[in-house]
Amino acid sequence: MRYVRFLKTPRVVAEKSTSRNEVCCLVTITSDLGDFFLPYDIELSAELLGCAGPKEYVLVWKTVQWTGGMRSLSIAIPLSKTQQSWAGLRVRVGAGPKRTHDDYASLSEQDARGVVSAWSATFAPNVEAQKLVERRFKPPQGPISGIWEETGESIARHLWDAGIALSCHLVELTNKNTELSKALLPPVVSSPLRVLELGTGCGMVGITLAQTIADARVTLTDLPEAREIVQRNIDTASRAKGASLVFQELDWDTEIPLQLQKSLKHLALVVAADCTYNPDSSPALVNTLSRLAKMSSGVIIAVAMKMRHSSEEIFFDLMAAAGFQETSKIMFPLPGDEEIGEEIVYLHVYKYATCS
Ligand SMILES: C[S@@+](CC[C@H](N)C(=O)[O-])C[C@H]1O[C@@H](n2cnc3c(N)ncnc32)[C@H](O)[C@@H]1O
Structure with missing residues (x-):
């Protein structure tokens, strides 16, 4: 398995040439130990989610390409004025568009390459996301379970x-x-x-x-x-x-x-x-x-x-x-x-x- 990790957590920035706002983050895809980068090409879905209480809505999604040999991938998602008014925004990056969770079957699909999705913590135009990432798994007949881990290098504070x-x-x-x-x-x-x-x-x-x-x-x-x-x-x-x-x-x-x-x-x-x-x-x-x-x-x-x-x-x-x-x-x-x-x-x- 490999894990999408935020090297830079999502934040709202003004795009240089147009000064329109966009959400930017920097991700990598590594093994649990962080010693191997994903060596294959994979099309990822990068999604901006609007949060209203426990509910989430996909506001924008786009595909981004990870190419074997890469060490990091920069992602920018356009952010309209109305989207900025959401109290909480989150970013999901993973295989397959608009997924609400990962499971063993979906991770095993050829296109998914065993890549575990990352859901960022919430952020807003003036509020940075905490340096945390949520992994979401679901058993065949059970609820989605979210597990938080840190974005840093600690052995104890991430999933293996x-x-x-x-x-x-x-x-x-x-x-x-x-x-x-x-x-x-x-x-x-x-x-x-x-x-x-x-x-x-x-x-x-x-x-x-x-x-x-x-x-x-x-x-x-x-x-x-x-x-x-x-x-x-x-x-x-x-x-x-x-x-x-x-x-x-x-x-x-x-x-x-x-x-x-x-x-x-x-x-x-x-x-x-x-x-x-x-x-x-x-x-x-x-x-x-x-x-x-x-x-x-x-x-x-x-x-x-x-x-x-x-x-x-x-x-x-x-x-x-x-x-x-x-x-x-x-x-x-x-x-x-x-x-x-x-x-x-x-x-x-x-x-x-x-x-x-
Ligand atoms: C590789 S992590 C595995 C974490 C988790 N079980 C998993 O599968 O995601 C190893 C865990 O063992 C814990 N550990 C290492 N040495 C330990 C010790 N002497 N006493 C208690 N826990 C220890 C670490 O803090 C870490 O959480």
Whole structure:
């Protein structure tokens, strides 16, 4: 997958020759790590949206061309006088015109090239957009879910491939006969289902779980730097009936805080997505998983990862040495490959051996 990112967020400027106003922004299309630019040509739709409360209207749209080899693309959208009177404007840039969301199927279309759309924050002629971008996903039978991330380079404060791939498949948990349900849910699902997410980043996986499973009690954890963006996403997220979402700080390099320990009794599921990309962090991550497994007998551990380098395999050795047994491995091919299977997210599911 690749992501449209705002290098310069949209703003209203006067066009030099005519002094008419237009909305300008600068975008790029990169991998989650920011290490690869989209190497293919793709026609993008650049849209100016007028916001009235929660409703949005497409005021102007135009196609813009990204060409393989590019590193950035400047976009200008004309802005009429009447359009300037909207209290809030937003810009969407993505594949396919006038889309209200992305989903796995649309991202997998040949023309979409696995490019995830960006919705800017609101702005107005005299108000700059915050340096945030919204990603919008929708499961086949569910509401559109918006997740905010920052436009900067922080590891924690933007979305990663494994988190999106896992989140987009979590809808399968609503059918107890799917491979994913059999792997992740206990044979007898106790209510409430207590879930903990490690390294939640912007919170997409945990939030999607709380939107999917009624009565789920989901605790999202990460370092303090993630708190602001994840809380923003929690505050705006819908939830399945009876489900709850909270954020707590949890650093794998320290003991699990006492206050958090109390709320973690009877955990059924621990999830982590794209938390194994840095082999130096794997010992601390596995230590934390061991502590959690000892606290909650029978807990299922699900780790989604896109292997970027063979050094990340140390995670598997450490898990085996700590006494975890892999019980399932599920493949999620990522949208946007030239050939299917170029980029794959695997979900590794474990149980603590002494508990089985
Ligand atoms: C690559 S991001 C993945 C974020 C999210 N799970 C996703 O898939 O979009 C890795 C996450 O692990 C968190 N992390 C890294 N080291 C950590 C540590 N020692 N303790 C807790 N979280 C950590 C980072 O802050 C970051 O949010």
